[in-house]
Amino acid sequence: MQRIGVFVCHCGTNIAATVDVKAVAEALGHEPGVVISREYQYMCSESGQNLVKDAIREHNLTGVVICSCSPRMHENTFRKAAAAAGLNPYLVEIANIREQCSWIHKDIASATEKAVILGKAAVAKVHLNAPLIAGESPVVKRALVIGGGIAGIQTALDIAEAGFDVDIVEKQPTIGGKMAQIDKTFPTLDCAACILTPKMVEASQNEKIHIYSFSEVTDVKGFVGNFTVTIKRKARYVDETKCTGCGLCTEKCPMKKVPNEFNMGLDNRTAIYIPFAQAVPKVATIDPNYCMMMKTGKCGVCSKVCSVGAIDYKQEDKFIEEKYGAIVVATGFNPINLDKYDEFAYNQCADVVTSLELERLMNAAGPNGGTLLRPSDKTHPHTIVFVQCVGSRCDDEKGKPYCSKICCMYTAKHAMLIREKYPDTEVYVFYIDVRTPGKNFDEFYRRAVEQYNVHYIKGMVGKVTPKSDGKIDVQASDLIANEQLHINADMVVLAAAIEPDKTARPLATMLTTQMDTNDFFTEAHPKLRPVESATAGIFLSGACQGPKDIPETVAQGSAAAAKAIGLLCKNSITCNPCVAHSNELMCNGCSACEKVCPYGAITYQDKEFRMPDRTTAIRRVASVNPAVCQGCGACTVACPSGAMDLNGFSNSQIMAEVDAICK
Amino acid sequence: MQEAMINKAKQLLADGTVNRVMGWKRGEFVYDITPAVFETAEEIDADFVCDDFTAANVSKYLVKESRKEGKILAFLKPCDTYSFNQLVKEHRIVRENVYVVGIPGGPKLDAEKIKAKGITGILCVKNENGTLKIDTLYGEETMPYYEAILGKCETCKSRKHVVYDELIGEEGEVITAEDSGRFDMVEKLENMTAQERYDFWREQLSKCIRCNACRNVCPACTCENCVFDNPASGISNKAAADSFEENMFHIIRAFHVAGRCTDCGECSRVCPQNIPLHLLNRKFIKDINAFYGEYQAGEDTTSRAPLNNYDKDDCEPSIVHERGVE
Numbered sequence: 001m002q003r004i005g006v007f008v009c010h011c012g013t014n015i016a017a018t019v020d021v022k023a024v025a026e027a028l029g030h031e032p033g034v035v036i037s038r039e040y041q042y043m044c045s046e047s048g049q050n051l052v053k054d055a056i057r058e059h060n061l062t063g064v065v066i067c068s069c070s071p072r073m074h075e076n077t078f079r080k081a082a083a084a085a086g087l088n089p090y091l092v093e094i095a096n097i098r099e100q101c102s103w104i105h106k107d108i109a110s111a112t113e114k115a116v117i118l119g120k121a122a123v124a125k126v127h128l129n130a131p132l133i134a135g136e137s138p139v140v141k142r143a144l145v146i147g148g149g150i151a152g153i154q155t156a157l158d159i160a161e162a163g164f165d166v167d168i169v170e171k172q173p174t175i176g177g178k179m180a181q182i183d184k185t186f187p188t189l190d191c192a193a194c195i196l197t198p199k200m201v202e203a204s205q206n207e208k209i210h211i212y213s214f215s216e217v218t219d220v221k222g223f224v225g226n227f228t229v230t231i232k233r234k235a236r237y238v239d240e241t242k243c244t245g246c247g248l249c250t251e252k253c254p255m256k257k258v259p260n261e262f263n264m265g266l267d268n269r270t271a272i273y274i275p276f277a278q279a280v281p282k283v284a285t286i287d288p289n290y291c292m293m294m295k296t297g298k299c300g301v302c303s304k305v306c307s308v309g310a311i312d313y314k315q316e317d318k319f320i321e322e323k324y325g326a327i328v329v330a331t332g333f334n335p336i337n338l339d340k341y342d343e344f345a346y347n348q349c350a351d352v353v354t355s356l357e358l359e360r361l362m363n364a365a366g367p368n369g370g371t372l373l374r375p376s377d378k379t380h381p382h383t384i385v386f387v388q389c390v391g392s393r394c395d396d397e398k399g400k401p402y403c404s405k406i407c408c409m410y411t412a413k414h415a416m417l418i419r420e421k422y423p424d425t426e427v428y429v430f431y432i433d434v435r436t437p438g439k440n441f442d443e444f445y446r447r448a449v450e451q452y453n454v455h456y457i458k459g460m461v462g463k464v465t466p467k468s469d470g471k472i473d474v475q476a477s478d479l480i481a482n483e484q485l486h487i488n489a490d491m492v493v494l495a496a497a498i499e500p501d502k503t504a505r506p507l508a509t510m511l512t513t514q515m516d517t518n519d520f521f522t523e524a525h526p527k528l529r530p531v532e533s534a535t536a537g538i539f540l541s542g543a544c545q546g547p548k549d550i551p552e553t554v555a556q557g558s559a560a561a562a563k564a565i566g567l568l569c570k571n572s573i574t575c576n577p578c579v580a581h582s583n584e585l586m587c588n589g590c591s592a593c594e595k596v597c598p599y600g601a602i603t604y605q606d607k608e609f610r611m612p613d614r615t616t617a618i619r620r621v622a623s624v625n626p627a628v629c630q631g632c633g634a635c636t637v638a639c640p641s642g643a644m645d646l647n648g649f650s651n652s653q654i655m656a657e658v659d660a661i662c663k
Numbered sequence: 664m665q666e667a668m669i670n671k672a673k674q675l676l677a678d679g680t681v682n683r684v685m686g687w688k689r690g691e692f693v694y695d696i697t698p699a700v701f702e703t704a705e706e707i708d709a710d711f712v713c714d715d716f717t718a719a720n721v722s723k724y725l726v727k728e729s730r731k732e733g734k735i736l737a738f739l740k741p742c743d744t745y746s747f748n749q750l751v752k753e754h755r756i757v758r759e760n761v762y763v764v765g766i767p768g769g770p771k772l773d774a775e776k777i778k779a780k781g782i783t784g785i786l787c788v789k790n791e792n793g794t795l796k797i798d799t800l801y802g803e804e805t806m807p808y809y810e811a812i813l814g815k816c817e818t819c820k821s822r823k824h825v826v827y828d829e830l831i832g833e834e835g836e837v838i839t840a841e842d843s844g845r846f847d848m849v850e851k852l853e854n855m856t857a858q859e860r861y862d863f864w865r866e867q868l869s870k871c872i873r874c875n876a877c878r879n880v881c882p883a884c885t886c887e888n889c890v891f892d893n894p895a896s897g898i899s900n901k902a903a904a905d906s907f908e909e910n911m912f913h914i915i916r917a918f919h920v921a922g923r924c925t926d927c928g929e930c931s932r933v934c935p936q937n938i939p940l941h942l943l944n945r946k947f948i949k950d951i952n953a954f955y956g957e958y959q960a961g962e963d964t965t966s967r968a969p970l971n972n973y974d975k976d977d978c979e980p981s982i983v984h985e986r987g988v989e
Contacts, residue, residue: 586888590753595971604754617730619887620754638971640919641886642893652895 002033002127005061006119007052009043009068011098016041018102020112024067028119033127035059044074049081056085063091063126067119069098088131090577090648095122117661124660128653132577137627139225139573140325143564144169146217146507149177150196150550151542152330153203154557155564159328160208162565167210167322168203169217169231171503174279176200177332181262181356183363185550186413187444193278193365200280213281216503218319220327220510221600223630224537225573227324235315237286237294238272242310245282249302249311250274258290260367264357266375267367272302272311276365286311326564327511329521329533330541330557331504335496336391340398344387344494349466350376352492355407358414372422374491377470381425381490384418385474386411387461388431391497400497400518405547407495408435412448414493419452428455428487430476438549457485464492498547512598513538521545531560539563578648579629580636582622585609586643589620593635593644601628602635664767665713667831668738671764672711673704675736681762682733685724687717693785694774698724700735713738715788718771718813720929722746722756723882729760737761740768741835742815744824745925745961746882751826752964753923755885765827768835770816775937777811780804815928815941818845825962845926849945868909870936877913877930877940883920890915917943922951922970925961954978 006028010016021039029037036055040048043066055061064087066078071094079089097115105111143159145152148170159166168175180200182192203209212231219230253270260269262276271290274282284302292299293313303311335356338346346352351374353361364370374381388407391399408431415427434456436442448454459479466472474487500519508515513533514522521540524532531540541560542553567573582593584607594602602622611617622643624635635644636651645651672684688699688710696714698721701707720743728735739747744765750756777785777797784800788811795808820843822835840846852860878884878891891912917924926948930940951958955969955977969977 586886586893588753588755588885588887590755592753592971595967640923641888642890643887 002062003035003059004031004033004063004065004123004126005052005055005059006031006034006037006065006067006123007043007048007055008037008039008097008115008119009048009066010039010041011043011069011102012041015068015098015102015115018105018108018111019097019115020108021067021115023112024097024115024119027116028065028067028123031120031123033063034123035061043068044077049077052078052081053085056082056087061087063093063129065093065095065119065122065126067095067097067115067122070094070096070100088133090132091126091129093122093126093129095119120663121657121660124656125653128650128656129648132647134577135575135626136572137223137225137575139568139570140227140323141568142166142322142324143326143328143568144217144227144229144322144324145328145330145541147177147330147332147501147542147544148172148175148203148211148213149330149332149542149553150179150199151332151544151553151557152177152328153199154554155328155330155539155541155561156203156209157199157206158558158561159564159568160206162561162568163208164565164568165208165210167212167231167324169212169215171214171216171234172275173214173236173273173283173285174275174281175203175211175213176276176278176280178356179550180276180278181264181359181363183359183366184413184417186409187438187440189413189417197278197280200278204280211281213283214285217507217510222323223599223628224535225325225567225570226627227327227537229322229324229327231320231322233318233320235288235317236283237288237291237311237313237315238284239310239312239315240281240283242308243283243306244308244310245274245279245284246307247274247284248305248307249284252301252305254299254301255290255292258287263360263367264354266357266360284310286313326537326539326567328539328541328560328564329504329507329511329513329544330560331501331507331544333498333543333547334501336400336499338390338494338496341390341494343463344390344461344492345464345466345472346494349464349472349492350374351381351466351470351472351490352464352494354494354496355410355414356496358493362414362417372418379490380422383426383487383489384428384491384493385461385472385476385487385489386415386427386429386493386495387464388429388495389460389497390494392495393432394497400499402518402547403435404495404497405435406498406549409438409441409444409549411493411495412436412445412454415454416444416448416452419448419454426455427452428457428474428489430457430459430461432458432460438551459485498543500544504544511535511538531556531563537567575627576631577626578631578646579626580624580631580633580644580646581626582624583643583645584619584621584623586641587619587621587639588641588643589622590640592638592640593622596634596638598632598634599628599630601625601630664832665711668713668764668766669707669711671829671831672701672707672736672738675762676704676707680734681736683728683731683735684711685721685728685735685737686711686713687719687721688712692774693787694772694777700724700728713766715772715790716774718769718815718932720746720880720882720927722750723880723885725761726750726755726885729757731760734760734762736764738764738766739824739827740766741822741824742768742819742925742927744826745821745959746927747961748826748964749923749925749961750882750885752961753885763827763829765824765830765832765834767832768816768822769819770812772811773813773932776813777806780806780810782806813928813932814939815932818843818847818928820845820926820959826964846945846949848939848942849949852942852946864910865906867938868913869906870938871909871912872936873909873912874935876933876935878916880929880933881916881920882925882927882929883923884916890919913938913940913943917947920944921947922958922968923960924948925959954982 008021008025025037025039082092083089095118143166145156145168148168156166179196215233218232221228249272253272255271259265272286288294360366392404436445459477461476463475472489476485513535523530524534539560541557633646675681684701687696694716696717751758782804787798789796790808797804821837924944
């Protein structure tokens with residue numbers, strides 16, 4: 001006979017305000033098998049847990065039902081409490097009467113009725129609970145960082161510092177990411193390259209770090225502590241082990257008209273190229289879309305000038321497989337495409353640029369060697385208009401609903417730098433709000449306004465019209481003066497919204513992690529677990545999780561590293577015992593479960609069975625690898641014969657719950 | 664045809680290609696044809712039959728037979744090849760242990776339809792230019808040939824063999840849904856109001872005597888232990904006690920074979936109460952085609968069944984709700 005204890009939590013007024021908890025405890029006390037039913041203010045508190053523990057010992061309970069918040073919150077708390085009192089932790093069931101009941105209802109009578117029904121379902125389920133024992137699985141002591149921007153570099157450095165091997169997979173020919181393209185950083189105005197490149201070098205010199213540049217993750221299998229990742233090493237047509245990065249090939253390459261993506265297409269590079277002087281690894285890459293040898297078979301100059309014979313036109317993509325214990329996603333961001341913003345004439349006028357393009361225009365390694373000139377006629381601009389929130393905080397389909405967070409600060413930086421270097425230039429900034437929370441941020445913005453006399457105007461730009469004399473007419477409204485303005489500008493700079501990198505979406509599918517509607521990775525808890533994904537062993541670093549500036553990105557990169565290190569330190573991790581298992585007597589061997597299993601946990605064996613008619617037969621039956629199974633339950637619903645079942649969520653338990661609810 | 668098949672069977676037995684032959688033999692009456700396994704040439708000469716009444720799909724028998732010692736010869740009509748392929752795909756039939764000889768399909772005849780004309784004591788039938796000549800104990804009778812065709816053959820989906828090792832006769836073509844009209848009746852049901860549809864199915868399903876013939880003949884129903892026979896399932900084998908159970912048996916069965924049913928039509932053929940059970944399955948097939956693109960179960964052994972597969976272009980589950988609105 002079962003002896004079940006029911007414990008109803010008030011959660012202060014969170015539950016008790018809309019659910020009559022005394023009535024719930026009273027009603028559930030009459031359920032079959034229930035020997036004790038109590039309510040208490042905070043069941044998760046020390047004294048609340050003691051109430052549960054004492055009851056287990058005193059009444060020799062065989063099952064416990066806690067009516068409280070979501071099992072995501074305190075299931076573990078109560079499982080541990082039960083274990084401490086000598087009860088198998090998997091004999092505890094949670095009835096969620098907070099998130100799924102008290103918080104969403106207003107009427108006390110009906111909320112109480114629902115809470116009772118949810119409690120009854122949990123009691124019906126716990127009747128069928130079986131004690132489960134968690135197994136262990138080993139942890140591979142190696143981490144993978146996907147993305148080699150400042151976030152990925154910081155994470156890799158910290159993990160390596162703790163003594164673990166770590167691989168960086170970067171899809172570009174060099175690590176460095178967006179920060180490498182930035183000229184100066186706010187709020188201290190130090191040069192981005194001067195603080196980034198030492199870290200890039202540190203990463204490449206660290207023995208624990210291996211950099212797979214020009215590579216992509218194509219497949220992820222396995223689970224926390226034991227991921228198997230396939231990495232595609234894209235053909236760069238240059239042997240990385242031989243190339244010394246001397247750059248002679250890039251000087252001699254006759255194909256010099258390739259838009260230079262590092263300089264945002266504002267100047268040209270050669271078909272064989274090294275993205276920038278401090279690239280890591282400093283290895284040339286051939287762009288097969290432009291290389292004459294690759295396209296027509298005639299040229300081969302780079303191969304002739306290369307003294308180490310590193311050029312290999314026949315190189316092919318290679319796939320390598322590696323095992324990792326933890327994976328950190330650091331896929332970063334991109335500015336949005338501005339094609340749809342006709343009103344800002346971005347596609348019609350070369351002198352309308354994005355902020356990232358302005359970074360390159362002002363950079364010493366940029367197309368103009370650091371002198372700010374208009375892209376159209378290479379003349380010095382005297383009036384520059386900055387437009388904030390282009391695509392940010394938008395409620396239409398063109399833009400993004402969120403604030404891109406970094407634009408207010410970098411625009412203040414741009415405005416200040418221009419006024420500093422070219423005091424004869426008038427700078428206008430059109431804004432909706434100026435958002436400067438952050439250490440020394442508001443002081444920085446005020447310096448731009450007060451010390452550098454940048455014209456900040458609250459209002460949006462309505463239309464940008466290139467004129468025949470090369471000037472640009474900027475039509476805008478000044479909301480404070482309540483008037484329409486026309487500014488005769490030389491250049492317009494658009495603070496384009498930022499969005500997650502496009503490669504993140506397929507990656508999220510491979511990693512079975514979640515994304516929000518904007519394709520930012522979703523953290524396990526927005527406040528309390530900000531660098532973990534909801535999938536165990538997958539951590540988040542940098543702007544792939546949400547818009548961030550450099551200090552925040554670096555902080556999060558280190559935080560993600562700390563979490564990964566915490567995992568890699570362990571020799572083994574406790575497995576979830578709520579895994580699937582197949583009843584071999586029922587299994588048809590049809591492979592339906594194998595096809596839907598996202599973890600590859602199911603295999604088949606031919607086994608000899610004694611049949612009911614006293615003959616023996618060889619039958620093909622499924623078996624589940626409990627170390628790989630994550631207990632998602634997909635197989636149990638795909639199985640046509642009902643042979644697959646899930647520990648802790650068996651078909652009979654779920655039917656019992658449904659019966660209890662429908663009774 | 665029967666002659667050619669017998670010769671083929673005897674030849675394959677003699678040269679050791681197979682050690683058994685899956686065929687049919689006559690029962691109590693000429694139209695009472697039942698699947699049978701033959702082991703010798705003598706048995707074949709004595710009992711092997713393949714005629715206008717040989718409608719039974721033998722694929723399901725091969726689940727057990729293909730796991731026995733040696734290789735078995737199976738004569739498969741086009742429709743049977745789909746069931747066979749589906750079972751190979753589900754690893755139920757061991758393909759290497761079966762030698763498949765494709766034979767021409769129907770149309771096959773329905774003795775019930777002949778008897779419904781008041782014709783009894785059937786001894787022999789013959790189609791002469793659209794007129795069915797029937798020798799009976801009481802003399803010769805005639806009726807239009809097309810009126811005697813089995814329901815499942817009237818809406819034949821394919822005259823093509825999707826799998827075979829050898830073919831007797833000529834290969835045919837897949838028949839489009841438009842030409843076969845096999846979804847016409849489903850459409851009619853779809854166009855009914857919910858109440859009309861409910862009344863239709865109540866009238867049909869209330870006839871069910873839970874003899875389990877539909878389940879036992881169905882090539883998709885090959886579970887080692889059927890849920891309806893599993894005491895742990897809570898719905899184990901028993902006569903339908905009320906209208907709810909009458910409905911649920913057939914609806915659950917249709918769900919269990921959804922995406923795997925090849926539309927062979929055996930369920931309706933064997934139903935002693937003449938319930939048009941195949942319509943439930945065809946509704947699933949029609950919906951799968953509409954939601955996930957044309958799919959024919961058993962057409963091949965490699966494709967992923969739409970209900971067991973996830974594709975980014977899959978329709979949203981809300982489509983069920985949207986279509987359910989009256």
